[in-house]
Each structure stands twice: as C-alpha cells, then as structure tokens.
Amino acid sequence: MRILIATGLYPPETGGPATYTKLLEERLPARGIGVSVLPFRAVRSLPKGIRHLVYVWKCLMLARKVDVIFAQDTVSVGFPAALAAHVLGKKFIVRVPGDYAWEQASGRWGVMDSLDEFQPKSYGWRVGVLRALQKFVVRSARSVVVPSEYMRHIVSGWGVVPVLIYNGIALPVPVELPKNRSNGFLVVTVGRKVPWKGFEGLARVIGREPSWHLFVADGLPRAQALGWVKTADVFVLNSTYEGLSHVLLEAMSLGTPIVATAVGGNPELITDGIEGLLIPPKDDDALHIALKKIEQDRETARARAEEARIKVARFSIDTTLGKLIDLLQTI
Secondary structure, eight states: OEEEEEESOOTTSOSHHHHHHHHHHHHSGGGTOEEEEEEGGGTTTSOTTHHHHHHHHHHHHHHTTOSEEEESSSSTTHHHHHHHHHHHTOEEEEEOSSOHHHHHHHHHSOOOSOHHHHTTOOOOHHHHHHHHHHHHHHHHSSEEEESSHHHHHHHHTTTOOOEEOOOOBOSSOOOOOOSOOOSSEEEEEESOOOGGGOHHHHHHHHTTOTTEEEEEEOSOOHHHHHHHHHHSSEEEEOOSOOSSOHHHHHHHHHTOOEEEESOTTHHHHOOBTTTBEEEOTTOHHHHHHHHHHHHHOHHHHHHHHHHHHHHGGGGBHHHHHHHHHHHHHHO
C-alpha cells in the first residue's frame, strides 16, 4: 500500500501536524506502507486562490500512484486533497486536529468565543463558507480521524462518526539544551503566536515576579525548543484550546513540571495534582498561584513530573501507527 500525506505544516516548520507527518513518513515504510508527502509550503508563496488550484494539481500528479490520500486538516490541504481523491477515484481519509473555521475566525476575524461556544452560532458568510468546506471534506472521507475524545465530541456534531487515534510520540524526544539559560525561575512555553495560545496572559503573570523569566520557543527547530522545555523550572501551556497537544506529550516525557489549562484534550493527558497542575483558561490569578506552588514546593512538583513521564509511555508512536494501519487496511 502507498499513501499520500497532504499536510499544512512540515519540518522545518513547527507544530503538531509537522511532527505527526514526519513520524509517519519515517516509520510507516518499515511496516510495509510507502509514503509520499505534499506539504502546503510547496505552494504557499503563490497568490491566494491560485495556490490552492496548484495544490490540487500537485495532488493529482502525486496521487496517481497511491492507494490512499491522507489529509492533515479539513480546508487548506483537506479540500484540495478531497477534490483530487474524487477526480482520481482514490480512497480519502482526513485527520481533524482542530476546527479550521474557528481557528480562522479567532485569528483573523476577531471572534472571541471558545471552540465549544463557537459550534452552534453563526458568524457571517466567511465563517459559513469555511464551515461548508469543512463539512464537505469530512463527509467525503472514507474515515475521519481525531486525536482526542474532546475532538471526537466536536466533530461528531458535523454529521460524521470519527475514529479516535491519539497522537503518539517517539521516545526519547530530541533535545538540544540551550547555552544561555537565564538565572532565576524559568518558565517556558512552546508554540506559534496565535491568539488561543495565551502568550500575552502568561507574560503578564511572569511580569508580576522580578525573579521569574519567560522564554517563548516560537519558530525554533524542534530539538532546540524541547531543550528549553527540558531546562525550564516549569512548562506552561496557557491555551484556550488544544485538540491534543504534541508538545504537551513531549514535555511530559522530559520530566519538567507542567501547568496547563483545563481545555480541549489537555485533561486527557494531565490529571490535576497528579501529573501536573490544571487551571481555568484566561485566569491570570490561577496561573500565578500554580506557578508559585511549583516554585515553593519543588519536590512535589518533581513527583508530579515523574508521574507524567510514566503516563506518557501510553502515547507511543507505535500504538498510533498500529491503529492507523488497522484503519488503512479496513477502509
């Protein structure tokens, strides 16, 4: 069997889809599945509109020799991939790590509602178009993969029955320790600077304490970003939304104390007080209290971090690959 993976992000770009796609590309061939990858960056420099037409054409060219097209989102690559699959009569599956319409509405059009609040409401024609494209793509797929119970609940509302395959990571994760770590209590977060990551709120909280320092690992190679997580006193994921965070899994594997918001798939990974501390989203005071607790009780924080390191073994890439291969063989 051969598959074509259509992905919006691909190394050296950072983000969960990039990490996930690279792992599939490296590990599926050893299990008898050939992999081709078509990253969206191959067309990103082209004008809007034209880039998607060119991406469809590239999909058509590459997909002629594959059995399955596997898209890593619902619109930017999912819609062109679905069209190519329809034209060629190829099997098509899509992975839904998040709600593309909500991400665009939040990042570009000023929508402040959470993902859950977003689902039943109307927001004008632009959001309506993205929602229509998204539903077309998932309803065109032989199977729809989601990375968490939370996303299964969201996507079930789009009129399909998704398949849960948790994200997996390869252990040990690559780590390149920084050479210029600052003194004092170091707080590290990782991610793209998008509104739902909560970087501004995190910066406000760090600013309350003169001896605290914040490092945002944005745009770094993965090993360097994880090196900052490894050397930190605490890793913080202050998001208002996460489908299932790759970097949270990686932080768990590194034994760094964790504070995360109780949103999306985060509570499926972290039980409050067991593997880390969970706080409400958009709550600066709760975040400050959690960080203080870690600063003042390092031994208990390390014990929680060890529980997280043990738990993350359940989320191995081998488990993910096994479930994905089972799915590919049955569609």
